[in-house]
Each structure stands twice: as structure tokens, then as C-alpha cells.
Amino acid sequence: MALFEGRVNAGNQEIFAVLDVGxxxxxxFIGRAEPGVGIRIMGAGYHASxxxxxxxxxxxxxAEQSIRHAVEKAERAAGLAISAVIVNVSTRSLKSRHIKVETEFSSAEVADRDLRRVLDTALAEFDEPEHAILHALPLNWTVDDQRGVRDPRGMFGQRLGVDMHFVTAGIGVLRNLAHCIERCHLRIVDMVASPYAAGMGVLVDDEFDLGVTIIDMGGGITTAAVFRDRTxxxxxxxxxxxxxxSSDIARGLTTPLEAAxxxxxxxxxxLESPNDDAQMIPCPPMGAQDELHYEPRSILTRIVRSRIEETFEILRDRFKAAGVEDFAGRRIVLTxxxxxxxxxxxxAEYTFRKRVRIGKPHGVLGLPDAxxxxxxxxAAGLIKYAMHEKREAISGPPDLSGNRYRSRRHAGGSFGRSLKWFRENF
Ligand SMILES: Nc1ncnc2c1ncn2[C@@H]1O[C@H](COP(=O)(O)OP(=O)(O)OP(=O)(O)O)[C@@H](O)[C@H]1O
Ligand SMILES: [Mg+2]
Incomplete structure (x- = not known):
């Protein structure tokens, strides 16, 4: 088996491996970029976690065993062994933090080094020892009193400002996840917030442009992201x-969890339907003493609806409290x-009063039917994330040391990359 180190150039092909730990x-997923064609999955596998x-x-x-099984399946399908992965993060400690900073700049017009200095200032402002930064995204630039500047370079003024969006997660959770993956002899190339990856996996250009909310409804957690101006x-x-x-159903219908x-x-x-009361659902017994019993479907619908409605309402209130409701677009995508x-x-349409669709992976070739x-x-989004130039002020795995940001540590490659992104995208 061929071995690759995270990101390799084999001829003109780059190969990436990603892990969705749910x-x-x-x-x-193990995939490669095919120039002019897109992203092709070379091997994919999954395993119950x-x-x-x-x-x-x-x-x-x-957890280590579950990861090993999934990786082995993907490796077998791809015919190569992997040594590094990009991994998702979907903890409840996932949080957004917005920080606004402004610096004076000395030269007449804004240059790369001024951007770097203001980004560094924003990173240094972040002071939460229990949290690590997963993503640092410049949302908006200002030059003096002018807001909404897309690329401030070349502009004249005295003060350069930036609104930064930090996505953070609890250091303890990240350390455990990192340790678990390292026990599988895999190096972590990057960590990506789950709803960010879900967005990358399913959203189309118009949605990124107009503003959109993504809600990823997993087995253990529901995560959400708002994209605006492609960020x-x-x-x-x-x-x-x-x-x-499922556990609400098990309790409500007195049936084992697997049956639920x-x-x-x-x-x-x-959603209720007219003949719910007439339709009887068979509920297997809890133990040997019990017998199979039947409950009307209307009870099941009520149980399911109330839990999901409650989750949607919590998110709706959080969007409102965070002030993102208005720019989150008219559309919601569920994954x-x-x-x-x-x-x-x-x-979801009823609760959020928006257009809602289901998001399935798109833009990756060769995904197995399952x-x-x-x-x-x-998983699809992680592989797309791997292959896209980032609009981020830092890159690579998060710093889990708990120390404050020091500009020298990141200033080389990461900013170099982000500035390259600016050159190509504005
Ligand atoms: N047809 C279906 N109807 C209802 N629920 C379903 C259906 N198919 C799958 N699910 C539910 O989806 C959940 C699993 O979703 P998913 O695979 O996205 O979770 P995960 O990524 O492993 O978990 P998490 O993101 O929370 O860590 C399970 O709770 C399962 O019951
Ligand atoms: Mg998930």
C-alpha cells in the first residue's frame, strides 16, 4: 500500500483524508483533486460509533476502535494507507465570538503588512484559556469610517479595522478527540467545526452569496451555521x-431503545397527518413479562414533534439573540x-418561517451509493474544505496548549496563505 502524509502531490494530484467523528x-473519506474535473472519492468507509x-x-x-474500523474500510477501498486526517468538531462547546479591532497604520496606503498587523491584534485580543480557536475569519474591513470594505489594500486612510469571527471549542474536548485520533496513528492536519463542513458539503453558490443557515441534525447533537457573503x-x-x-419514543411508548x-x-x-389516530403502531415489549402492544401513531408524532420543535425553537432564539437572524438569508438547509x-x-419552515430544503453532498465524484x-x-464538506483555498487568518490544527496567541507562531505560512487567498479572491 502506498503511504501519504496528509497532503501530497502525486504527479499533479493532491490526496486528502478526512474523518467525520459522529x-x-x-x-x-479519501479523495483527490482532479484538475479540471473536481474532487473524486478514491475510497470511503463508515462504521457505527x-x-x-x-x-x-x-x-x-x-471510540478508537470505531475510528480504526472506519479508516480501515476507506483505506481498503482506496488501496492506500493514510497517516493524516482533517477532522470535524461537533461539541456543544462550539461557540462564535466576534471581535472588532482597529489599528493605526503608518504608510499612506494599506499594505499586506497592515492587514497582518490588524489580524494579529484581533488574535491577541482573544483571551479564553479554556477555548481553542478553530477558525478565525475576517468578516468585514473598515478604513477610517468607511465600513464594508472588501479588500482594504491600496486604500488611503489612518485607521484600519476588522470584524473577526472566531469559532472556538473547549480545549478539554479537543484534546480528548485529538488523543483518540493519535492513538489510531493518525496526525491531525486540521480541525473543522461540523456545521461549517456541512455547509461546504451541500450549499450552492447562490446560497453562499445570499446568506443561508445550515442545521446539521446528528445523532447526539444539532449544530448550526450561518453563512453570509460567502463567509x-x-x-x-x-x-x-x-x-x-429515540429515547423519548422508548419512554413514551414503553418499548426498548432499538425498537424505538x-x-x-x-x-x-x-408532522401530524389526518389518519394518525386510526393507525396503530406495534411496540415490542420491554421485558419477558410484557407483551407486544399497539399505540396510535398520533402519540408517536406528538413525541417526535415536540422534541424537534423544541430544538428548532432554541436555535431560532439563539439566532435572534446573536443578531444574525436578519442576515441569515431566507433559506435553511438541513443535513x-x-x-x-x-x-x-x-x-422547520413553520418554526423559522423560511424556505427549507434537505442538503445532500454535492460536488464530489465517486461517492458510494450508501x-x-x-x-x-x-464528511463530503471536509474533503471540499481540504481542497479549497481558505479565507482564514490561521490554518492548521488548533493550538491546544491553552497559551495565548503569539503572532510569531502563525505569522509565516498561515498568513502567507490567507493573504494569497486575498490576492486571488478580490
Ligand atoms: N430516516 C430517518 N428518520 C429519522 N431519523 C433518522 C433517519 N435516518 C437516520 N436518522 C437519525 O439520524 C441520526 C444519525 O445522524 P448522523 O449520522 O448525521 O449522526 P452523527 O453524525 O453520527 O452524530 P453527531 O453529528 O450528532 O455526532 C440518528 O439519531 C438516526 O436515528
Ligand atoms: Mg454528525
């Missing part, structure tokens, strides 16, 4: 997922396994 499944809860490792040994502007999460819906999971996918809906629940699109659903949006 609470229901771990997925591994154990030892993970709402994006956090709760059993190191079990990630906000993330949040609610630690409620499909598994909570099956009942959810077969008969579950977030994750929970997006496959019947009636969920209509319930991995084209919304639950593989994050």
Missing part, C-alpha cells in the same frame, strides 16, 4: 439529537441523519 457513525457522546469522547478505547458568520449548537428523539429507533425511521414524523425524518422540512445522504454532508 455520535452515531464515524466516516472516513461507540464511545462518543455529542461529539465528545466518553470511552477512549471504544462563515456564526455557529451554535444544541446538545440534542436523533438519539434523544426502528419505529422512528418507519413511522416517525414531525445530518435527522434531516431524513418525515415532516422535518415542513416543521454515502450520498444528508448524514454524509459533513
Amino acid at each position: 455520535s452515531s457513525k464515524v466516516a472516513c 461507540l464511545g462518543l457522546k455529542a461529539g465528545a469522547v466518553v470511552d477512549m478505547e471504544a 462563515l458568520a456564526f455557529v451554535d449548537s444544541v446538545s440534542v439529537g436523533g438519539r434523544n428523539v 429507533e426502528r419505529i422512528k425511521t418507519l413511522y416517525g414524523s414531525a 445530518g441523519g435527522g434531516a431524513e425524518l418525515s415532516g422535518v422540512v415542513q416543521l 454515502m450520498i445522504g444528508p448524514n454524509f454532508a459533513v
